[in-house]
Amino acid sequence: MASRLRMPENGCMFMQLSLKTRVNLIIAVILTLVVAIGSVLVVHHVRKSVAEETRSALHLAWEMVEASHLQGPLPDEQAAAWRSMLERLGQLRHVRLFILQDERPLPPPPSPALPDVPAWFARLVQPPPAILEQTIPTRQGRGLQVRLVADPADEIAEAWQETRLFLGLILLLAGGCFAALYWVLGRAFQPVDAVLGGLVALEQERYDHRLPQFPQPEWFRIAQAFNHCAGELQQTRADNCRLTRQLLKVEEEERRTLARELHDELGQVLSGIKMLALSIKQQRPAEPTRQAACLIVEQVDHLFETIRAMIHRLRPLMLDDLGLCAALGALADRWRQQRPQVRIQLQCDPGADDFPAGHQIHVYRIVQEALTNAFRHGHPRHVRVRLTVAETPRPRWLHLTIHDDGSGAAIPPLRGRGYGLKGMRERVESLGGRFQVTTAPGRGFTLSIQLPFEEEENDDHPRHACG
Known part of the structure; x- marks a missing residue:
């Protein structure tokens, strides 16, 4: 039987997940946020560091240029030397220097070449462009035009190497933390899975299920309470089965006694009355007396029926007198007479007559009630009753299957208002059998029952299955 433990359908999808999955997702989200915030802080720090380093190099180069400017107009013999010295400033890291003379325009600042740095990282940490221009006068000509352009390419490349290492370490730590927490939570939630499995077992009425003894104190107490509850339910089920079996036994004994008394006592009395009426009729009495005798014979025959x-x-x-198969055959014949339009098929294994005599009446009652329900509620065209004996030698099982092609049922039959199926189930469970119902709207009705030929010794808790 499928489990009836269902999450409410009006909740969100997240709340329908298991507790373990939800906790893992929350931890994953928290670690992702930590990594994201750490990455943002790292990028912000790198951007600030690159800007400061570039600005510092640019200001250093600018002070050297400014020192040349303060010396005044340079003579021609010193201009070439100063120009060579300034060009060497262009070899500084993070600074590009351009020197032009007269009216020629200065070239545009170069774009940093970053072949090993991702474009997204370069865009995030690259500082705003910084350009400084100065004119160094000479005694002849318009002077030297000097342009200093900040070039953070080298600094960005170094920052990327450090950032990649740092981010990789953060991701490694986050992944390790998640793996460790996942393992710890998995171990911590193992009792939850065991308890859920136990609740499903109770729902399926498997009261012999027990929880293990957990090492954690809280789960240990829960397991003790669960096992005690399951034991009480198991004992109650066993007591109810024994009581039901005894009540059914008493009921059948009373039925048998009453049937014998009707057959022997009342039958003999009616036979005597009929014989007297026939003897009066044979004496050729007056017409009123003969009619009275004939009426008495008719009424006695009606009472016999x-x-x-x-x-x-x-x-x-x-x-x-003849056994289970013969009794079921007579029962099927009576239903064929009452429902000639329905095909009733009976297949009875001869080994079914070896079923314990005290329990055969229960099989008969189950078939009787099942056929009554089928014709009363299902309106079938074909009913099949099959009685077989399992091949396993010990314990042997009697398999009873009753199937009809009627309308079926739309709700779990055992939860309905009727007592027919419930009574059959109580009979089966009192004998330690297994009871199962398969039905659906428009798919007919199938009743599957398994009964042991003999109960196992010292079995205080009879077997049963869910319908």
């Missing part, structure tokens, strides 16, 4: 039907309802005498 009524008593015979009552005896059969109380106790099928054929069951005691």
Whole structure:
């Protein structure tokens, strides 16, 4: 039977996940946020560091240029030397220097070449462009035009190497933390899975299920309470089965006694009355007396038919005289007479007559009630009753299957208002059997029952299955 433990459908998808999954997702989100915030802080720090380093190099080069400017107009013999010295400043890291003379325009600042740095990282940490221009006068000409352009390419490349190492370390730590927490949570939630499995077992009425003894104190107490509850339910089920079996036994004994008394006592009295009426009729009395005798014979015959039907309802005498298969065959024949338009097929294994005599009446009652329900509620065109014996030698099982192609049922039948199926189930469980119902709207109705030939010794808790 499928588990009936369901999450409410009106909740969000996240709340429908298991607790373990939700905790893992929350931890994953928190670690992702930590990594994201750490990455943002690292990028911000790198951007600031690159800007400061570039600005410092640019200001150093600018002070050297400014020192040349303060010396005033340079003579021609010193201009070439100063120009060579300034050009050497262009070899400084993070600074590009351009020197032009006269009216020629200065070239545009170069774009930094970063072949090993991702474009997204370069865009994030690259500082705003910084350009400084100065004119160094000479005694002849318009002077030297000097342009200093900040070039953070080298600094960005170095920052990328450090940042990649740092981010990789953060990701490694976050992944390690998540793996460790996942393992710890998995170990911590193992009792939860065991408890859920135990609740499903109780829902399926497997009261012999027990939880292990957990090492954690809280789960240990929960397991103790669960096992105690399951044990009480198991004992209650066993007591109810024994009580039901005893009540059914008493009921069948009363039915048998009443049937025998009707057959022996009342039958003999009616037979005597009929014989007296026939003897009066044979004496050729007056017409009123003869008509009265004929009326008495007719009424006695009617009472015979009524008593015979009552005896059969109380106790099928054929069951005691000819066995289970013959009694079921007679039952099927009566239904064929009442429902000639329905095909009733009976297949009975001869080994079914070896079923314990005290329990055969229960099999008969189950088939009787199942056929009554089928014709009353399902309106089938074909009913099949099959009775077989399992091949396993010990313990042997009697398999009873009753199938009809009627309308079926739209709700779990055992939860309905009727007591027919519940009564059959109680009979089966009292004998330590297994009971299962398969049905669906428009798919017919199938009743599968398994009964042991003999109960296992010292079995205080009979077996049963869910319907």
